[in-house]
Amino acid sequence: MEHVCELTGICKQYRSRKTVHEVLHDVSMTLDAGEVFGFIGPNGAGKTTLLRIMCGLAHPTKGKVVILGTDLTVRNAQLPTGIGVLVEYPSFIPELTGRRNLQLLASIRGVIGLPEVDATMELMGLDPANRTPAGRYSLGMRQRLGLAQAIMEKPRLLLLDEPTNGLDPQGVAELRSYIRHLADQGVAIFLASHLLNEVEQVCDRVAIVKQGHVLRQMSKNDPVPYRGFDLQVSSAKDWSLVQQWAVQHQATLAQKEGMQGGMVGTAVPVPDALRALVQAGASIESIIPDRDTLETTFLQAIQEEKK
């Protein structure tokens, strides 16, 4: 099957008179239809540069970029249709309304008209009848308008750079479900962000990048090593029984001073642990599986890179 996007050995260097600054080093990845790919890293990791390369605004110093079947590294290559792009802090003609801005942008391709523009605005929570010039939009509204321009022509590949910038919690939740909805419809989505929680919730695959180097790539289908779980317990009749059980089963016990409660970390199977703790007179408040989150993986990868 042909990938929607295929990057092979991408390097990007910026040369000044005396120095060569490498922004991306040997980045390779593929993105298929219906897949959401998260590209996460701290500021200055090269996320935006990669996105600019993918939408034809920048040339890679080395490597091959194939987008929707078109090799962008070939001289005079034309960008294929079907790419929607949202960069960080999108900008519009400030004197025109949001609707007029979208209408003008849509007129360049000429594949959609005003009804589609209006429908997309409504989908993004914007009022098409709003006469406020885009220059007076709040950051959140501008971001919604930016998203609307990226998706209004129903792209096959959607490139998003920090899409939740300036959105309120409701907007973030709506965007998350909309990204999943688009992916279910077969749109390939590349999402560059430094918000790990957002990426974790919505992405099928993730690459962790630091200073242009991809440190780790993983999929949500990768097996997650089971290390046990944490139990929050309280109101033990006899706290010493809980302590005794913890010692016997090599469980960790974190207790606040003077409180009849705490956290028990253990690898004992859940039913056995629950039974024993209930017998010891403990109330189970919550059970949290102890597995790697994207945050722990990210921090681990960054730490390993430092070493």
Next chain:
Amino acid sequence: MRLVRAIRYECFQMFFTKRWWGVPVVAVLLSVITAQDQLSAYEQGGHMAHYRLAFNAWDVVVRSTQTWLFLLVLVAPLLVIIVGESYLRDRSSNTMSATFPRVQSRTIWWTAKVLSMFIGAFVYMALFSLISLLVSSFFYPFAWHFSSFQLHPELVRKALVMFSGENTILMIREETPFLLLLHLLPYSTLSFGTYALAALTLSLRVHKPGLPALLMFGMGLLEFYAGKSSLWPPLHSWVMQTRLSYLFVNQTSTSFLINGTPAYTLSTSILYYLGLSILLWLTGNTLIHHDDL
């Protein structure tokens, strides 16, 4: 079609700024004031009346395009900043990420930018002439023909003999205002458009705002120096031929005469500007294919 739509977007982006609309108004007011001062000086002493010479609104329009000092020092740099820095504005505002994937081709994107420079120049000059004519009509009678002052240069030379040595009595060869506009608009469009294009092409490599204005100022100095000194003749000739710093000032390129002496012709100037524009388009096209946008 994509090119036409891309040009439309570029023009909207250019025209929907307050600065864009402010510049022609400022230019007209400054130019009309200066032109009117000149005409008032001619009227002093009653020599004009003696030879039955009179002005009409077109005399102000003609002279308003000649007030090169304001155009060179104040208005033109401002206008060139507005259009010539269009690429730098796109870069700083992230606009290109929305437009370029729709335009799809670097050549089309660049061509749209280039052509929008000339459309901008044309609209500016058309607006300038229209407002100039409207304002002038408050001071002098409007007519569909030129005044007796323009139509009888031999009488003007007799009436204003004291001005003849100063090389300031401007006469035009065009017989009707329509012909004047027919020459003035395309010439000005080409000269100003080429200048803005030079600034635009430079900004592809030198990402410094204000450079177009600096370039313009430099050209003005060069021309001033070339006009005052005995430079190597071909260089002098080249500088006078380009007259980029004059922008809208058409005295050397339409059939304007200064004290009856014709300078360069309209056709040679148009060829020069066309050639220069094509060269700049080619240079820019090579650069944008090589560089990141």
